[in-house]
Amino acid sequence: MECQDIIQNVLCRIKAIKGVEDTYILNEEDKEKIFALEKKAEGAVLMGMGVGDNRGIKEVFKRQVIIAFTTNMDYVWPEGPNVILMQHGEKVGEDVYDPEKLEECKKCKDMMVMGNFVIYRSAVPKPHIAKKEPITVVLPPQGCKEVDCVSNVANTVLASPSTPSDEYIRSVMGLEPLVGQGTFIIGFDIC
Secondary structure, rough: OOOOHHHHHHHHHOOOOOOOOEEEOHHHHHHHHHHHHHHHOOOEEOOOOEEEEEHHHHHHOOOOOEEEEEEOOOOOOOOOOOOOOOOOEEEEEOOOOOHHHHHHHHHOOOOEEEEEEEEEEEOOOOOOHHHOOOOOEEEEOOOOHHHOOOOOOOEEEOOOHHHHHHHHHHHHHHHOOOOOEEHHHEEEEEO
């Protein structure tokens, strides 16, 4: 099977996912621009919590083929965690979307629940220690079972881009920002 056929099969699978709207294959210029935007975003404070570490994007950029896609409110995020809070090499919190798990976390005295974020109180350093190392907001790589099953595709990784990268992707796709619309980037190798 030729590379273009494999890529077309992947595009069809991505477009068939509920909540996915448009797709765009990144060219070398796009990859360089997004990589630079992500590098710059790493040092920025995310959500007022700390510095960013988008491990998902780093993994995506190790792949042969990279595709961006836009989503609407019907898109179901990958099973989490999608955001992990780290400090001194230890997990201090994460996002949880399972309502039952959130309820269990609320009952635990060692956990503080804020929306869908769970903070592990025993792991959070005291303020005088916290000033020495800010919290790192880690966006881990995710899988994508819809693409994993395509013939001749390997090492599939899904990631959520930073806001500057999201804006860049929308601009090259000719899209205006819409409420409830997001972007993801998926990378894979061809066997």
